[in-house]
Amino acid sequence: KEFQGMVNNGLLTEISFETAKSVGITPHVTTRMTKRDKSLKTRISNDGRFEIRRGMFNQTSLHSPAMDEELMKILLHIKAYYNYSMSQSDVTQAFTHNNMSEAEQPRRIVWFLEAVECGIEGGGYFELNAVSYGCADAGKEWYRHISQHINSLGFQTSAYHPCLFYKRLPDETMILIGLATDNCLQIYPNTELGLQERQKFQDGMSSKWPMTHENGTKQDVLGIEITEEDGIFMRQPATIDSIRKEFFNGMKNEDISSILTPLATNLNKPDDEDEEDQGLKKDYQHKLGILQYIRLTRYDAIPTLSKLAEYTQHPTRRAMRGLTWLAAYLITSEDVGIKFQRGPPGAKTTDVLQWIAYGDASWANSGNGFSRYGMAITAVMHHLPEGIFQGAVMGKSSKEKGVPSNSASIAELLAMIKAIDMVLPIRGMSEEIAGVADNETVTDTPEGTAPATAIKLDNASLGIVVNTTTSKKSKGMRRVARLIQYVKGLVAQGLIWIDVIPGTKQLANPLTKFFNSPTEHWREAEYLQGTHPAVTRMQAKARALGLARKRQKLKMDTAENSEDEYVYGGNQEAYANMAWNMEDCGASKWRGDQGPERMEEQEIEVVTPRKRKRTPGKSAKKRHGKRKGE
DSSP: OHHHHHHHTTSEEEEOHHHHHHHOOOOEEEEEEEOTTSOEEEEEEEOHHHHHHTTSOOGGGGOOOOOOHHHHHHHHHHHHHHTOEEEEEEETTGGGGOBGGGOSSOOOEEEEEOHHHHOOTTOEEEEEOBOOTTOTTHHHHHHHHHHHHHHHTTOEEOSSOTTEEEEEOTTSOEEEEEEETTEEEEEEOSSHHHHHHHHHHHHHHHTTSOEEEEOOSSEEETTEEEEOSSEEEEEOHHHHHHHHHHHSTTOOGGGSOOOOSSSOGGGGSOOTTOOBOGGGHHHHHHHHHHHHGGGGTOGGGHHHHHHHHTTSSSOBHHHHHHHHHHHHHHHHTTTOOEEEEOOOTTOOTTSOOOEEEEEEEEOTTOSSSOOEEEEEEEEOOTTSOTTOOOOOSEEEEEEOOSSOOSSHHHHHHHHHHHHHHHHHHHHHHHHHHHTSOOTTOOOSSOTTOOOOEEEEEOOHHHHHHHHSOOSSOOTTOGGGHHHHHHHHHHHHTTSEEEEEOOGGGOTTGGGTOOOSOHHHHHHHHHHHHOSOHHHHHHHHHHHHHHHTTOOOEEESSGGGTOOOEEEOSHHHHHHHHHHHHHHHTTOTHHHHHHHHHHHHHHHHHHHSOOOOOOOOOHHHHHHHOSOTTO
């Protein structure tokens, strides 16, 4: 079926053996995949690796832009803020429309197809007439064609993102296009003019290529389910289903452990006895890959995913259990997503959207001297009541690389620089959308732009350094003087201003550390996920767990419905698992010697925070003599 379709569409032309011999054979790949609707799909693709190995291209010449998650979230935030509508248009078999005669690097590609592939006894030789799927430059060629066509429909390409296209309408509103390879996300006003412009765009695309259009209120963008709930709500039910199938296949939700923090507490501290097991490597990488997709809508899981990725090449049994712990956490909180609230009534697209950047660094959970950076970008939403949070459009967590920072201020500075670099392009796109800047604008602060963007940090000493004019280099910060001057230069230009805030108002904090307390974790998760009922329910569940003084327990070997449990945290973990180990060795008497009272006492001691009396050490005994009774 795939072969016959390619022949009918003119993609393949049968040639003689002599012609094929004179040109040479290029390897190809035939794959069969299962689509989301469970149907099978076969695709015959070129082997682009062969062309790259032959030196036909260099890597820089093959760049093919596509809408990333950040641009998608910015567009969805704009939709929610202005109460705009959304549509999608998809090009059918996009890369097959890259005619070889129009390519920047035209060449002859010849395949030999086996009988099972083409249905011809003995096989046959065919020439590919398009820069189609599998060709090294297929993505680049397609972007060149589709971007030129979108421009011809009256849209401008953003100077800050090659996959953002915008067109200002006569009533001062805007229609925006986000290009995700062959999918065009359209954001437009729900007015008569807006609907006309959307239709004009869709008709213009359909006149060039075969298209499918979707104009419903509930849609799927880049694997993210988008629903309208007094704004925009984003979650990934398909990814959750994949996680459930991989880790808890055949189990009911009520049989899966209820876990309220993403990182197993025993992974938050080094353990010299936790040896790597290379036999787990392939399975570990597979399971981690399935979990990684959830980062699109779950900022609360990003630091944990980053932590677990450290074990990719050297997995351990404890890290493998950590994957299952995270999977159970995601199933427990499967209704959580990102919420974008609506903007104030009467908001105009001619007013430049304002943003806030948060930059933070923490060494608290390092374990090896390297800090963890956290950066978050949110919109200014003064109209929201206090305690109602807008979901972040960007949230990133990364571990420090290279030489560790020799002070907290330097680590905070580097995190702040990362946050600034994230927010400045968003500020530029907002100016384009408001109509105060375009591709020909040469000034960084055009007339009518927004006030300087607030950069929030909670390091007071760094704030003093940046906000104070000095004639000498700051002590202890000479090696980062250039970065400090970079920040000061942006402040002088009016692009940013540095706002020193208390640590309790640092919204990037949950991207820098791990919380053992479910209550604390879910309080801070709301900063980034936004306020919505699913988060509120998880906060209530965390409070109930705390009031009941219960510990989180993960059922292990859940795929086989084993009754064993693995208890995470403190001495209780050591006692419980040591008991099981000794029981396996025939030493069950150890458990009886401890007695249920001792085990219960140990659990209460770990769960309940309390002030402990200081026990004098040897030095105290020397100063004060023997204690009473000795």
